[in-house]
Amino acid sequence: MDATPSRRRVRRSLTLLAAGACVIALAGGCAGSGTAPSAAPARQQAVVSRTSDALEDQYQAVIKDVLPSVVQVGAGDSLGSGIVYDDQGHIVTNAHVVGRKKTFDVSGATGEKVLKASLVSSYPEQDLAVIKLDDTPEGLRPAKFGQTEEVEVGQIVLAMGSPLGLSSSVTQGIVSAVGRTVSEGGSDGGTGATLADMVQTSAAINPGNSGGALVNLDSEVIGIPTLAATDSQQGGGAAPGIGFAIPVSMVRTVADQIIKNGKVTDSGRAALDITGRTVVDSSYKPAGVAIVSVSKGGAASKAGLRVGDVITRIDGTRVTTITSLSEVLADEKPGRKVSVTYTRSGSKKTADVTLGEI
Template sequence: MDASHSRSRVRRLLLPLTAGVCAIALVGGCSDADSTSRSAGESSPSGTVQGSASRVTNDLQDDYEAVIKDVLPSVVQIDASNSLGSGIVYDDKGHIVTNAHVVGSEKTFKVSVATGEKVFSASLVSSYPEQDLAVIKLDKVPDGLKAAKFGDSTKVEVGQIVMAMGSPLGLSSSVTQGIVSGLGRTVSEGRTGGGTGATIADMVQTSAAINPGNSGGALVNLNSEVIGIPTLAATDPQMGGSAAPGIGFAIPVSMVKTVADQIIKSGKVTDSGRAALNITGRTVVDSSYQPAGVALVSVTKGGAAEKAGLRAGDIITKVGGSAVTTITSLSEVLAGDKPGQKVTVTYTRSDAEKTAEVTLGEI
């Protein structure tokens, strides 16, 4: 797989309610020891440059403040009984889009606006763990409910300034800023701690600080458009699994709209657009106890794998030109493909290596 499909270690951005009160360390500002104040009558030879820089800074600050004022009222906090997360008002009918791992197995929720002044009840419409997305609906739509404006994934570019909005560590109405650091990332989340185990393609990588509680919130550009939903943060295994600063991932807005629109219209996802072999499998290891492939436990009758001649007991080692060593790596390879696409699957059967051309099915 190429660099854009890096197999990042990630953690979900969900905040357990048992976290209690958050302790925050405040760091005082620093001054430059060489800096001296000028008297009121002293002029600067670089005054024009400084004035231009000041105007640019003021313009950018004005942009930040305008976006926050515009978008933050559409970002809510979701209390899912045992955890806290965030959500985005999707339309004026009370639909809210969030992460599937935020709602978990719950059916009812308490939703508060970004400032935390009002609390509303909401019910689950449907959850789609395969893409870690879900839609809930307010039981009663309050006056003045404001839907967010959703952007265009094709216009998102590396280097764009973005802000992450949500309730990190239970601190509602929080905003951080950064840039789009990368596009087209494929990452997987674990199943422990309520995770969905989803492998998600085309994610937006950002340097904006995102923390537990940001899950389901908004990643926003300076046009006040939502371009993604913060979902995962990278962890550094060399630091004991601690968060890797400045590396977070958001589900792209194109996928958010695709899933949310189907759930709102049909009550479920009817066309996932996600490729599948239509199998269940498990990771196998070699004589050195290293992951060595995916053994097929079962194949769906009439599914993609069965039609291509694969059967239970076969061990998949490669799809196309990408090696397959684990269930996760198989999911990551397939995340970049589309239903109906033809791929060459390399597998072993009775210690003999074989290949099969498979027309991919759909999740």
């Protein structure tokens, strides 16, 4: 039987520590009944030590379970990470890791020889891609994937990947927030996508971590680390302790479709079926999104929107830039009817639009 402590046992140890501390305090006469016995601090320290050892053991068990399923992906001159998705040799990673490459060098955590892989399909709209090993080695270990709805703020997580080319690296943190909507830069190696329902984590995420695994203490992948926040006041450098991972529900949705159909057939992402650009007002501040083109038969076209209209609101949410429009749509679902406020030839108008799908 596996003797590795479970998360439940670690939590029980923590509870016993709190209870033990209370008993020691009472024995020491916190109501003025005497002095604490000299052995009390030693007993308390022993409980703390056992709890710390149990948590450390659990970290090591998780790393031993999951790290063999995390690989380094070489795409030309760039390096990223990936997760073994199934025993057929499929590996899921970020679209910005594969870029425009079709073939890749894959190496595992255990230092075995470099394997060749080929692109199955890339889906930049969600910054996900699937590649497949040309020859599937024996003993390939797929990762275990968790459930997005079970991810909670405060959970301890480990990020595994190849930051800065340092393969098999592990960092530790917590889930800082869930449900974040963030936009990637398009000029710094990202896809320019707007991503919804992201998991925010304090675990360090650096270049090369992209496509790797964000893992809970049950050895389950709960997300794919994708980008770190940047601090404009620090010259655009990384903001320590603020990273984002694509939630496991989206990872599985996209990967399963790519593996089955060779492409994403049902994105679940809402669209207006337009292209647009940010416009500014007389003070040179962003003031809306001008429609540059409208897809024939698309959502905007059916609602009567046309080239030159400037979108300023979706329902009650103000739209000032193409990024803010993308963020609003990322939180919507195809088929939902929204009210679009726009200006045409200086006149304010509204239209009810049934959203399409990316």
